[in-house]
Each structure stands twice: as structure tokens, then as C-alpha cells.
Amino acid sequence: MGAALRVVRLPVPEADEPAGEEGVLVDRERRTVxxxxxxAELTYLEFELLAHLVDHPHRVHTRGHLVSAVWGYGQHVGDGRTVDVHIARLRRKLGPRHRGRIVTVRRVGYKYVP
Known part of the structure; x- marks a missing residue:
């Protein structure tokens, strides 16, 4: 399959660990990535942010939408950098091979490209 990224929302797997699986695998039941x-060791908000993006691939999410959907606030509060900081941390944790899957859409927000 080459370097293609597979994103899978898994039911509870039979085995304890997905041995040898390549790509980014999000397991909502076990809350693992x-x-x-x-x-990957993700914080609660990092997991929620990645899971939200993965659940809606190719859709561009504004920062305000992400704050509402992930953080649960009705309006975007703060200086607007909270989402950017969490995205930067997620990209680091995804590593050089997969960080480009979270794409910045300038002056709008972010999208996930599997």
C-alpha cells in the first residue's frame, strides 16, 4: 500500500495492541491513538481534536468551530491561538511521516487529509 495513510475507527480490537499496523489508528472505544x-500519548483535548478531524476528513474546520466542537464553548474565547497550539502539539506527536495529514487552510482553519 506504499506510504498511504489508513485511518480506522476501530471497535474494541481482539488483540491488546495493533501489532505492526501502519498509519494513524484512532480507537474511540479505548481512547487510544x-x-x-x-x-501516541495524547492529552484529553489532543485526542478529542484529532478524533474530530479524523471523523470529518477533507472538511475545513474554522478555529471557532473546533473550539465549539472540541472544547465545548459556544463562542471562540481567548486570543485565537489555543487551537493552533494544540494542532502544533498533535503534529509533533504524529511525527514527520504523518504530521502533514493535518493541513492548515490559511486564514480559515484546519482539515485532515487521510
Whole structure:
């Protein structure tokens, strides 16, 4: 399959760990994310943000929408950088091979491209 990224929302898997799986695997039931078979340690908000983006691939999300959907606030509060900081942390944790899956749409927000 080459370097293509597979995004899978898994039911509770039979095995404890997805051995040898490549790509970014989001398991909502266990609240885990595996990157190329290695579990990524994400904070609660990092997990929620990534899961939201993965659930809606190719859709552009404004920062205000993400704050509302992930943080649960009705309006965008703060200086507007909270989402940017969390996206930067997520990209670091996804590593060089997969960080480009979260795409910045300048002056609008972000989208996930599997």
C-alpha cells in the first residue's frame, strides 16, 4: 500500500495492541491513538481534536468551530491561538511521516487529509 495513510475507527480490537499496523489508528472505544503501531500519548483535548478531524476528513474546520466542537464553548474565547497550539502539539506527536495529514487552510482553519 506504499506510504498511504489508513485511518480506522476501530471497535474494541481482539488483540491488546495493533501489532505492526501502519498509519494513524484512532480507537474511540479505548481512547487510544496508534501511529505506525506505536501508541501516541495524547492529552484529553489532543485526542478529542484529532478524533474530530479524523471523523470529518477533507472538511475545513474554522478555529471557532473546533473550539465549539472540541472544547465545548459556544463562542471562540481567548486570543485565537489555543487551537493552533494544540494542532502544533498533535503534529509533533504524529511525527514527520504523518504530521502533514493535518493541513492548515490559511486564514480559515484546519482539515485532515487521510
Amino acid at each position: 496508534h501511529v505506525d503501531g506505536v501508541e
